Amino acid sequence: MKALAARRQDRRAPLVLLLLALLLTGAVYAVVAPPSADASAPAATGDDVETGRQIFQANCSTCHGPNAEGTEWAPSLVGVGAAAVDFQVGTGRMPMQNSGPQVLAKDVQFTDEQITQLAAYVASLGAGPAIPTEEQVDPAGGDPANGLSLFRTNCAMCHNAVGAGGALSEGKFAPALLETSPEHIYEAMLTGPQSMPVFNEATLTSQEKQDIIAYIEAQKEPSPGGLELGSLGPVSEGVWAWVVGIGLLIAFSVWIGAKSS
Amino acid sequence: MSTHDHGHDRPQGDVALRGAGGTVGAAGVPARFEDPGLEPHRPRRSDLDPKAAKRAERQTVVLFGVSILGTIVFLAGYFLLPLGSSEAILRSNLALGLGLAFALLGIGTAAVHWAKSLMSDHEVVDERHPVQSSPEVREIAVKALQDGVADANVGRRGVLKGALAGSLALFPLTIAVPLIGELGEDWDVSKFKHTWWKAGTRLATDPDARPIKASDVTIGSVVHVIPEDLEEAEHVLDEKAKAIVLLIRLDERDLKPLPGREGWAYQGIVAYSKVCTHVGCPVALYEQQTHHLLCPCHQSTFDVSEGAKVVFGPAKRPLPQLPIEVDSEGYLVAQSDFTEPVGPSFWERLK
Amino acid sequence: MTTTTTTPTRTGRAAAATADYLDQRTSVGGAVKEFARKVFPDHWSFLLGEVALYSFVTLLISGAFLTMFFVPSMAETEYTGPFATQEGLHMTEAYASTLRLSFEVRGGLLMRQIHHWAALIFMASIVVHMMRVFFTGAFRKPRELNWVVGFTLLILGLAAGFTGYSLPDDVLSGNGLRITDGVVRSIPIVGSYLSYMIFGGEFPGTDLIPRLYTIHILLVPALILALIGLHLLFVVLHKHTQFPGSGRTDKNVVGYPLFPVYVAKAGGFFFVVFGVLALMGATMSINPVWNYGPYDPSPVSAGAQPDWYMLFLEGSLRLMPGGAEVVIAGYTLSLNVLIPAVVVPGLLFSLLALYPFVEAAVSGDKREHHVLDRPRNVPFRTAFGVAVLTAFFVLVLAGSNDLIATHFRMSLNDITGVLRIAFFVAPVAAFWMTKRICLSLQRKDRELVLHGHESARIVRFASGEYIEVHKPLDEHERWLRVQHEAIRPLEIEPAEDARGVRRKGYRSDALKQRVSRWFYEDRVEPVTPAELVAAHSHGEHDALEAVPVEQAPQLTGGGRHLVEPTDPDAGDRRA
Structure with missing residues (x-):
């Protein structure tokens, strides 16, 4: 029995060690590195982290817990990164107002500075994706043709071919992208908010993300064909054919069939 | 055919009133009302007032003028507006289209206005006759057919009739058989049951064919996958249509592998065919939180955490799973081809 | 039409020459004679x-x-x-x-x-x-x-x-x-x-x-x-x-x-x-x-739908629950696809194609018809048409359910659930409602023929009673409302003849009769002259004695509130 126990211990030891080492690295990294992970946003100082912590305590801790460790109702924010905060708070999704199938974008509740501070605080809790630089999200640096290929493979099934949005199950939906800022689009891909999957560097490189942003930006140009009818595809075209086309033609028919006065 | 004179020979009196007045007894009331005949013609303004007629004529001329103007706009747009950027195409399309529309609508409305206000609007009555031909004509026709049949001498020649019918029925086969025979090319429908995946084929991103390391797939991410060597296929799109796969990483605790498929996933990474088992649309909407996969065409919903079983919609079968593992360099590879045919059901699927 | 000149103009002569040239080679004159003044009725529809x-x-x-x-x-x-x-x-x-x-x-x-x-x-x-x-x-x-x-x-x-x-x-x-x-x-x-x-x-x-x-x-x-x-x-x-x-x-x-x-x-x-x-x-x-x-083959986009005329098929596929796929002796029968994509449209289109023949059989009507029906006068047909259209419309909605979901903030799954039921219930409801509306409109026509238009003229009697004067329909207005015949269910010969021998074809006749009853049992007959006379005399009964007959034309109509004023001058005293 003793021998058996010893062997068992033997086998487990490296694993435990590895875990400990990982934890230690993580902890060290968390202490040393987080602010530098964010090169674009105004450099987060210790003050920012502290102010961010206070904003967090006042506005977010009810759901996310006093130390953002998560509660029954809301996920832990350790390791979600500054990008997630900038997206969720910057689009007004957080703080969440009422529960429903999904959290909706609304008026932003904080100033840009406060959002930066909040992001700095959350980033200080554990390593996670940083807010992208202005250069990274500049549509001019992307190739819209490659963007089309990537967008239709990875995004169009939910967000529609040109980003007009679409339905998911049980009342959830993929929002329209035409009003969304390139920065938020980038952050959404990076962090995978709510139903959306995560697209990390391996799935879509930063250049590819930029290509996608370039493609979405290109959709803001006028459509060569005229009014876009919501870019919703054949159903809206059918509605317009009936309302405008058949409507006008019946109006003309009535005029032709009516007796002249 | 005669222009109705709109007069009424019958007295204008009211049947009902006469009844009520007691002038016609109950016995004298007809069973049905009588058709009072055409309403009197009401003249139009342009019939009565020469000025109105003149005005209508002027309006018609203006409408034809609009048409001519439209054609000029069209031609000007054609020669002056270049194509190029989206805006330029939009401008050209708008100018040409509006020019054409006015050119056409001008003629159309002018002609109708002319007909309505200047041409005679006296209603004309035309008689109808029964559609069937008159008895005399029918008699002649029947006779002609009977004579023809008699002349042809087919009445008692059964074999002749059979031979005629048989040859006529058979000869179209000379066209139909090769046509249908060649349409399906090799007719090897067993191809439905195999895909490009083989043991050891690396999973790669669609469309760039970058192989994927297991360590690069974070929890909650989804990768659209093709076989790395797909480009080597003879018919790339045909193979791609069957081989597309969705790679998803779940928290291992959420994953409930089906019995017999315990080794098919790798650290919470699972790969499922992207071709819907309903009618074959790409099932591509992955909801990270519910682990549901939704088909955007007919909304069949599959639960990735439980072997992609159907939880909603018109599909019956779960999505086929591609067994995967990791090769020596850490890249995800297929253990084998799919173990069942991918895509929509067909009659001999299980044979 | 505007100018008629007696001396032929140059164009007139040229036209005549061309016509002559053509006619000598094509006998086009016959066609012109036949078609040039052919009469077409005017109506926007x-x-x-x-x-x-x-x-x-x-x-x-x-x-x-x-x-x-x-x-x-x-x-x-x-x-x-x-x-x-x-x-x-x-x-x-x-x-x-x-x-x-x-x-x-x-x-x-x-x-x-x-x-x-x-x-x-x-x-x-x-x-x-x-x-x-x-x-x-x-x-x-x-x-x-x-x-x-x-x-x-x-x-x-x-x-x-x-x-x-x-x-x-x-x-x-x-x-x-x-x-x-x-x-x-x-x-x-x-x-x-x-x-x-x-x-x-x-x-x-x-x-x-x-x-x-x-x-x-x-x-x-x-x-x-x-x-x-x-x-x-x-x-x-x-x-x-x-x-x-x-x-x-x-x-x-x-x-x-x-x-x-x-x-x-x-x-x-x-x-x-x-x-x-x-x-x-x-x-x-x-x-x-x-x-x-x-x-x-890999990408797809949200809003993946066909053009509108195919949308019913898409909707039909979306509504069908998946459980219908079965395996018989090792062979797969995808009823979850066959029923919505083949059976349902097949059924709806067959109904459409065959309807004239069904109606001809169960109405027993062998006459030619060139005057159209007013839809209200054929309640079954109108209701049936609306029911089929409703079924198509439910399918079209189902084909657009994702857009309905996003635009009205509803759950896709709920919409599908509701439409699954609606596909069966809505056509029946539409049939019933349309039939009722048709019958009501026919009754309204009867009412109008019998009692005339409301004139919005209120008259007070010396006794203090108020009535509204009704204006009778002119004969053209009336004719429109009484010209039709209400089709009655088929009458068939009895099953056995006088000698008690069962007649051939009775069963199919009986079926026809049953369907015919379903088609034509509920009907409203148009007003007959006798009914109109009766309505007027009915009005007369309610009136008090001395009604001058010459007052009748302006106040006629019959019915309870159409009684003549007792005082000949009462008509002038408007309330």
Whole structure:
């Protein structure tokens, strides 16, 4: 029995060690590195982290817990990164107002500075994706043709071919992208908010993300064909054919069939 | 055919009133009302007032003028507006289209206005006759057919009739058989049951064919996958249509592998065919939180955490799973081809 | 028509000479005599078929333009051109040439958009025209065969639309073809082979676009053209139907002559239809294929739907629960696809095609009809038509359920659940309601004939009683409301003859009678002169004694509140 126990211990030891080492690295990294992970946003100082912590305590801790460790109702924010905060708070999704199938974008509740501070605080809790630089999200640096290929493979099934949005199950939906800022689009891909999957560097490189942003930006140009009818595809075209086309033609028919006065 | 004179020979009196007045007894009331005949013609303004007629004529001329103007706009747009950027195409399309529309609508409305206000609007009555031909004509026709049949001498020649019918029925086969025979090319429908995946084929991103390391797939991410060597296929799109796969990483605790498929996933990474088992649309909407996969065409919903079983919609079968593992360099590879045919059901699927 | 000169003008002489030249070689005079002054009745709804005809002509004109630039090939090519989002993409020649003719051919995009809008309007106008024919009973003898011709045109229109929609070889139409492949494969026994036959091997293959192209620009249009010819030949042969009204009977046709009135009106209407389509093509983007990109089996986009006329099929597929797929002796029978894609549309379309024959059988009516029915006067038919339309509409809604979900913030799953029930309940409810509404409208007609219009003139009697004076209908107004006959259920011979021998064919007659009762049991008979007389004398009963008969015309009508004032001057004392 003793021998058996010893062997068992033997086998487990490296694993435990590895875990400990990982934890230690993580902890060290968390202490040393987080602010530098964010090169674009105004450099987060210790003050920012502290102010961010206070904003967090006042506005977010009810759901996310006093130390953002998560509660029954809301996920832990350790390791979600500054990008997630900038997206969720910057689009007004957080703080969440009422529960429903999904959290909706609304008026932003904080100033840009406060959002930066909040992001700095959350980033200080554990390593996670940083807010992208202005250069990274500049549509001019992307190739819209490659963007089309990537967008239709990875995004169009939910967000529609040109980003007009679409339905998911049980009342959830993929929002329209035409009003969304390139920065938020980038952050959404990076962090995978709510139903959306995560697209990390391996799935879509930063250049590819930029290509996608370039493609979405290109959709803001006028459509060569005229009014876009919501870019919703054949159903809206059918509605317009009936309302405008058949409507006008019946109006003309009535005029032709009516007796002249 | 005669222009109705709109007069009424019958007295204008009211049947009902006469009844009520007691002038016609109950016995004298007809069973049905009588058709009072055409309403009197009401003249139009342009019939009565020469000025109105003149005005209508002027309006018609203006409408034809609009048409001519439209054609000029069209031609000007054609020669002056270049194509190029989206805006330029939009401008050209708008100018040409509006020019054409006015050119056409001008003629159309002018002609109708002319007909309505200047041409005679006296209603004309035309008689109808029964559609069937008159008895005399029918008699002649029947006779002609009977004579023809008699002349042809087919009445008692059964074999002749059979031979005629048989040859006529058979000869179209000379066209139909090769046509249908060649349409399906090799007719090897067993191809439905195999895909490009083989043991050891690396999973790669669609469309760039970058192989994927297991360590690069974070929890909650989804990768659209093709076989790395797909480009080597003879018919790339045909193979791609069957081989597309969705790679998803779940928290291992959420994953409930089906019995017999315990080794098919790798650290919470699972790969499922992207071709819907309903009618074959790409099932591509992955909801990270519910682990549901939704088909955007007919909304069949599959639960990735439980072997992609159907939880909603018109599909019956779960999505086929591609067994995967990791090769020596850490890249995800297929253990084998799919173990069942991918895509929509067909009659001999299980044979 | 405006100027009639007695001395022939130069143009007049030239026209006469040309006519003479032609007639000596073609005996065209006979045709002119027959057709020039042919009478057509006037009504806006008679122009709906013309909309279909003219959008078809527009389709031919714009389509011929497009064929000059479209390349029906699935050979692969790489795009270089002015459109940034497509630069360097791999695509088929079909897709590349669609981009080229849109962006690099002046007027090409306009023609493409006109062509596509015309296709949508072509199908929509066929449906509206068919509704007019159905609800007014224009399919009755002698026009049953022409109904079948029209129905076939509808089906050919669907085929033309479907084959054309797929030609640009973009992702949206490609996924449509993929669904087609899935549906074809579900057909028992031959499904897989049919799929191979269509695609020339596996989906997508490289044969499909050229095959669809030939069907789209040659076979289907040729058939449509031939059947349109037949359709119009029947119209000329039967002469056009007319709405009921005084002077309009089954033995005449009242309207305006072909030359010049209809040459101008119908000819002008062609330009109007083409003009409206040009207006749509100029201002509204349709099927922007560059948004979807060239076909690739992997991508798909939200809002993946077919054109509106195929939407019912998409909806039908979406509504069907998946459990219906069964395996029998090792063979898979995909009832979850077969029922919604084949059985349901088959049933709905068969009902539509066969209805005239069913109605003719159960009404036992063998007469020719040239005066149309007012829909209210045939409650069963109207209700039945509305029920079938409702079923189609539920399917169309189901086909758009994702857009309904996003635009009205509802759950996709809930919408599908509700529509699954609605598909069965809504047509029944619509049938019942429409029938009630028709019967009520008929009763209202009776009421109007018997009692006249409300005149809004209130009269007070010396006794203090108020009444409203009713104005009787003039004879033309009345005729419109009493001209029809209410069809009664079939009477059949008894099962046994006088000697107690069971008669042959009794069972089928009895079935016919049962259906006939279902059709015609509930009915409202039009007012007869006797009833009108009775209504008036009824009014008289209520009146007090000394009613001067000469007052009657202004205050007639009968009924309780239509009593004559006791005081002859009371009419002037308005309340």
